[in-house]
Every structure is written in structure tokens, then in C-alpha cells.
Amino acid sequence: MGGTSSPFRINVDGVSGDEFSEVEIPANDSLFVFVEVTLSVNGGTLPLVVSDSIRFKTNGSNQYVNLDVWGQDAYFHANEVVEGVWPNDKPHVLYGIVACGFPGLDSNKNLTIPAGTQVYCHKDAQLIVYKSSIDIEGSFGNEVTFQGDRLESFYDDVSGQWWGIRLIEAEESNINYAIIRNGSVGLQVDSTSDATTLNLSNTIIDNNDFFGLNVNAGANVQAENCIFASAGISSAYLFAGGEYNFKHCDFVNYWSGGRSGPALLIKNWWEYENTLYCRQIVNSTFSNCVMYGNVEEEFRVDTLNCGFVDFEVRNCLLRRDEIYNYDNYIGNIWNQNPGFLSIDPDNLDLHFGASSPLNEAGDASGTFSNFSDLEMQSRDGSPDIGCYELP
Numbered sequence: 001m002g003g004t005s006s007p008f009r010i011n012v013d014g015v016s017g018d019e020f021s022e023v024e025i026p027a028n029d030s031l032f033v034f035v036e037v038t039l040s041v042n043g044g045t046l047p048l049v050v051s052d053s054i055r056f057k058t059n060g061s062n063q064y065v066n067l068d069v070w071g072q073d074a075y076f077h078a079n080e081v082v083e084g085v086w087p088n089d090k091p092h093v094l095y096g097i098v099a100c101g102f103p104g105l106d107s108n109k110n111l112t113i114p115a116g117t118q119v120y121c122h123k124d125a126q127l128i129v130y131k132s133s134i135d136i137e138g139s140f141g142n143e144v145t146f147q148g149d150r151l152e153s154f155y156d157d158v159s160g161q162w163w164g165i166r167l168i169e170a171e172e173s174n175i176n177y178a179i180i181r182n183g184s185v186g187l188q189v190d191s192t193s194d195a196t197t198l199n200l201s202n203t204i205i206d207n208n209d210f211f212g213l214n215v216n217a218g219a220n221v222q223a224e225n226c227i228f229a230s231a232g233i234s235s236a237y238l239f240a241g242g243e244y245n246f247k248h249c250d251f252v253n254y255w256s257g258g259r260s261g262p263a264l265l266i267k268n269w270w271e272y273e274n275t276l277y278c279r280q281i282v283n284s285t286f287s288n289c290v291m292y293g294n295v296e297e298e299f300r301v302d303t304l305n306c307g308f309v310d311f312e313v314r315n316c317l318l319r320r321d322e323i324y325n326y327d328n329y330i331g332n333i334w335n336q337n338p339g340f341l342s343i344d345p346d347n348l349d350l351h352f353g354a355s356s357p358l359n360e361a362g363d364a365s366g367t368f369s370n371f372s373d374l375e376m377q378s379r380d381g382s383p384d385i386g387c388y389e390l391p
């Protein structure tokens with residue numbers, strides 16, 4: 001109906017134009033009508049709505065099909081090396097490999113992503129940090145979100161839409177109040193020579209094909225108030241040694257399909273060309289954490305004595321068919337239902353009521369340094385286990 005000035009283009013049975021008449025449809029036949037629109041870049045920060053309609057006049061009767069299209073300007077990064085501070089006034093869309101530092105090109109860069117930034121990732125896209133650092137500076141209620149770029153509601157809970165974020169020999173990085181979802185491996189942290197590879201806090205990693213968090217080959221990760229939720233293998237896989245300190249974290253996996261791993265898997269050895277290799281696990285703690293889900297074994301430690309292993313599990317709630325009774329397991333709760341409000345993987349709610357075994361069962365010496373939970377609720381001298389604290 002907008003005629004030649006309409007931004008929409010129409011094609012009827014292979015013929016383009018603005019108006020078609022005397023179109024006859026024989027019995028048992030069909031008419032194909034295609035409509036498309038390309039929205040112009042407008043430099044704006046708010047979504048744009050373009051509307052028109054198609055009129056069908058058949059045997060003297062008018063019928064209308066309304067056309068309403070939403071679009072928004074964005075920052076596009078396609079196979080690009082990035083650094084500096086990303087603006088958060090418009091979404092960022094990633095294609096291919098977007099890297100802060102890249103082998104053979106550069107290193108010692110920094111990428112800062114401020115609170116409220118929305119990052120949409122095309123199929124197989126990944127954000128790589130190579131011998132550089134990343135600072136994701138979200139805040140409560142103004143998180144930085146990473147997800148696929150398909151905006152139809154059907155894709156809200158489809159995993160594997162993009163690859164994930166990968167830190168390779170990274171300099172010390174910080175991620176606070178991020179949501180990382182619907183990837184293959186949500187966050188992968190590889191080896192580093194820095195004392196601390198990643199400070200991860202107040203972050204939710206959910207609905208990833210393989211792992212939510214994968215820590216490899218000697219990385220040092222400090223994590224507090226985080227949720228590592230549904231994944232096709234393990235919510236978190238800590239592999240080939242390193243230093244791990246997790247406080248008030250939920251490793252909770254209610255993946256709706258079959259999976260081959262527990263919510264949290266720790267392994268310090270591997271084989272390559274018939275040779276056995278190990279790396280040390282040093283100065284590691286898991287305090288006030290939950291390891292639970294919908295299979296019998298949600299916590300597994302697979303370590304060999306060929307490497308030094310030093311970790312402690314204190315005041316955690318764990319689901320496991322065989323209970324660990326070693327000296328480095330202190331004050332833990334085994335195989336009790338935490339009483340989460342919802343275990344639906346599409347509507348997971350890890351809050352709990354006063355009757356939950358998580359209530360006031362934490363170790364005060366292992367609490368978050370600012371004594372608040374994922375939602376900024378203050379913790380008292382008898383903290384709860386997990387990322388949430390009862391008011």
C-alpha cells in the first residue's frame with residue numbers, strides 16, 4: 001500500500017513490482033508472494049519500526065496483510081582484532097573470530113566491555129583473548145549479556161548457537177555480572193604464566209552444548225557468587241591442573257537430554273601418544289558451593305598421584321553416589337535435596353526456602369569479601385550455601 005515509496009519489496013510468482021492485477025490461480029495450484037525489506041542505517045540507538053500492508057482484492061472484497069518489521073543499528077565485528085572500550089549504546093554483533101590479541105599479530109591488549117552491553121554472536125562466532133586481558137564490567141540489573149543472534153523466541157533456549165569466549169594465555173582478566181548462554185563452551189580459560197588468570201564474579205553461564213566453564217592446563221581462576229548451570233557434558237570442567245578457588249558458587253546441571261559428565265568434574269591427567277601426563281592442582285578451595293543436578297553423580301574428582309594435588313572442599317552440598325571421606329572434605333552435606341524453587345532447565349530458579357539444608361550451613365570464613373550474594377543481599381555471620389542468601 002505504500003507504493004513506490006515503501007521500503008518493502010514484493011515478488012509475486014517470480015515477478016517484482018508494486019501492484020499486480022488479473023492474477024488467476026487455477027484449481028489445485030498455489031500463488032507464492034515474497035516480501036522483504038532492508039532497513040537503512042539510521043545512526044540511532046533505539047529500535048526502529050517500519051510498517052506497511054499488502055492489499056488483496058479478490059472478487060471485489062479487500063483483505064489486508066499487515067507488515068511490521070523491527071530493526072536496530074548495531075556495532076558489527078567480523079573476523080576483527082579489537083581493543084579499547086566498547087560503547088554500550090547499541091548492541092555488538094560478532095561474526096567469525098573476534099580477538100583481543102591474536103597469534104602472530106599482537107598481544108598485551110585490553111578489551112573493556114561496560115555494564116549493560118548486549119553482545120549477539122552469529123553461528124560459530126567466538127571471542128578470543130590472546131596474551132591480553134578482558135574486563136567485563138557488568139552490574140546487578142545491568143549485566144553484560146552474551147548470546148546467539150537469532151532473536152526469534154524459538155531460539156531463546158537453543159544451545160550451540162555460537163562457540164563461546166576463550167582466554168588463551170591471558171593476562172589477568174575480570175568478569176563481573178555477565179550472562180553467557182546458548183553457546184558450545186560458554187567460557188574456556190587456558191594456561192597462563194600470570195599469578196591469576198581470571199577473577200570471575202556474579203556471573204551466570206547457562207545452556208551450553210558441552211561445558212559452561214572449561215579451565216585448562218594450569219590456569220588460575222578465582223570465582224565467587226557464580227552459577228554454572230545446564231550443559232550437555234559438565235557445567236564446569238577443571239582439567240589438567242591449575243589453581244581454583246570457588247566461593248558461593250552453584251554447579252547445578254538439569255540438562256534436559258542425556259549427558260556424560262557430572263555438574264563439576266576435576267581431572268589432572270591426560271594421555272598423548274601412549275604417554276601419561278599430569279599437572280599439579282595447588283592451593284585450591286571449594287567453599288559454600290552446591291554441586292547438584294538430575295543424575296546420581298554430580299561431583300567427580302579424577303586425579304592421579306603423578307601430580308601434586310592440593311585442594312579442599314568445605315561446607316558444600318554435593319550429590320554423589322559414593323561419598324568422599326578424605327581429610328580435605330570438611331563440613332559438607334551429602335545427597336540432600338537443596339530444595340530449589342524450580343529445576344526446569346528453561347526456567348531454572350536456584351533460590352530456596354528456610355527449610356532448605358543450604359540455609360545458614362555455610363562457613364563464614366569462606367564468604368565473599370563484600371559479604372553479599374548474587375543479588376546484593378547481605379550475608380550474615382551464618383551464611384547460606386550457594387550464590388543466594390535468604391533475606
